[in-house]
Every structure is written in structure tokens, then in C-alpha cells.
Amino acid sequence: MGETTVNVTVNGRSCEAVVEARLTLADFLRETCHLTGTHLGCEHGVCGACTVLVDGAAVRSCLMFAVQAGGTEVTTIEGIAAPDGELSTVQAAFRDCHGLQCGYCTPGFIVSVTAFLEDNPSPTDQEIREALSGNLCRCTGYQGILNAVHQVTGAARGEEPA
Numbered sequence: 001m002g003e004t005t006v007n008v009t010v011n012g013r014s015c016e017a018v019v020e021a022r023l024t025l026a027d028f029l030r031e032t033c034h035l036t037g038t039h040l041g042c043e044h045g046v047c048g049a050c051t052v053l054v055d056g057a058a059v060r061s062c063l064m065f066a067v068q069a070g071g072t073e074v075t076t077i078e079g080i081a082a083p084d085g086e087l088s089t090v091q092a093a094f095r096d097c098h099g100l101q102c103g104y105c106t107p108g109f110i111v112s113v114t115a116f117l118e119d120n121p122s123p124t125d126q127e128i129r130e131a132l133s134g135n136l137c138r139c140t141g142y143q144g145i146l147n148a149v150h151q152v153t154g155a156a157r158g159e160e161p162a
Helices: 025-032 089-096 106-119 125-132 143-156
Strands: 003-010 013-020 051-054 057-060 073-075
Touching (some): 013 025, 025 051, 089 143
Antiparallel strands (some): 051 073
């Protein structure tokens, strides 16, 4: 019922498959591309755990069909680090500032923060809080996450981490 071929470039590699038209991008990434770092929480676009970059924009992959992503460049949490495995500045800041506990929401936060800082490399505290409001965490209380974003933006300005 409604199958089509989808070809998506994911983390620099082509991932092609025949899929049902109703398959979400999140399920395509997890089941077809075997990239399980994209987590599914609410499956309603509320929690942000499934956030990926589609052509550089942060997108809730549970709300997008895989067929809609055809021909795009998707970056998942697995594609945020350098090819040699070195953590991105955002990933390193989350580690340094204890911006995670159980880790379930962490991939979505890291992808969201990466996109946010690409668009706004020198945000105010209020802008950071607003940008993070679309991601939910039940463990951290958010302070470590905020500290991580401040560490990245401070490092970009040449400041030493606090």
C-alpha cells in the first residue's frame, strides 16, 4: 500500500530503500539506516528527542515522513562528531558541564543546540532558554545543559570555561 523508493544522504552516506509512504523519518533512520541514536520519546513532536538536521535545519523526525526527506542531507547525532570520533564542541561541552544524566534526550538536545548555534553563535541567556524550550529533559533540571551552551558560546568568543 503506497510504497516508494527513498534515497536520503545520511551523515554523508547514501541510504536508499523501498518504504511505505507512511514511514516516518525517525523510523527510517532507526530501522533502515540502523542509526539508533535518534530516539523516539513522545512521537508527537513535543519532546525533541528525535531531532535531526535536514539540510541544516533542526527537524522533528517523528513528524516527517521518510519520503519527504528524499534528496536531502540528513545529519543525525552519529554525524555530529568528527569522522575520527572527536567530539564536536557542543558534545564536549555537554560532557564537561554534566549536561546529561540518563542520556535519552541528549541526542536531540545536541542536534538542536548545534543548529541553534549555527544560526545564532552569540545568543543571550533568554535566547538560549527559548531555543531549548522545544526539548524536554526529565533528569537534569536543565542547568548543566544551559552551562554547556554557555561554554560553547564563551569558547567561540575566546573565553576560558568557567
